[in-house]
Amino acid sequence: MVKALVATARTQGFRDNDYHWCVEGELVWIAPPCRAxxxxxxxxxxxxxxxxxxxxxxxTTTAVVRTLDGISRQDFVMVLDASLTEQGYGSLDAEGLADHLLDLVADLPDGTVVEHRLDYVHVRQGVP
Ligand SMILES: [Zn+2]
Structure with a gap:
């Protein structure tokens, strides 16, 4: 099993510019930022x-740490690789990216809501 980030609506509105267009509970990754x-x-x-x-x-601007029973690291790499290819990021190193994403949350307990600020992923504070 792996511990990964999935989309959540929890803590939406904590920041004025939050948004949540993902499907609740789907796996997420962090795409390279555009010029803007x-x-x-x-x-x-x-x-x-x-x-x-x-x-x-x-x-979405909010994701939650979740342990995914029945999904191996190799499964996660495959899912990420397939999605990157669909989205035109096929040249990215899916395996390295997968390990980076898994490392980000390896030490966080299930249910921890996090936000992304460019190169950083932070635990959201001051929210239930
Ligand atoms: Zn952009």
Whole structure:
């Protein structure tokens, strides 16, 4: 099993510029930011603060740590690789990216809600 990030509506509205267009509970990854948001997590595009849904190809600013029983690291790599290819990111190293995503949350307990700010993923504070 792996512990990974999935989309959640929890804590939406904590920041004024939150958004949640993903399907609740779908796996997410962190896409490279575009020019508009490269240096600004509160940029006009929103990708600098977003997690991207592997299934919906939409995005959310909130994700939650979840242990996924029955999904191996290799399964996770395959799902990520397939989604990256569908979205035109086929040249990215899915295996390295998968390990990076899994490392990000390895030490966080299930149910921890996190946000993304450019190069960082933070635990959201001050929320139930
Ligand atoms: Zn963008």
């Amino acid at each position: 948001d490269r240096h600004d997590p509160d940029g006009a595009c929103g990708c600098g603060r977003g997690f991207a849904g592997l299934s919906s190809h939409r995005a």
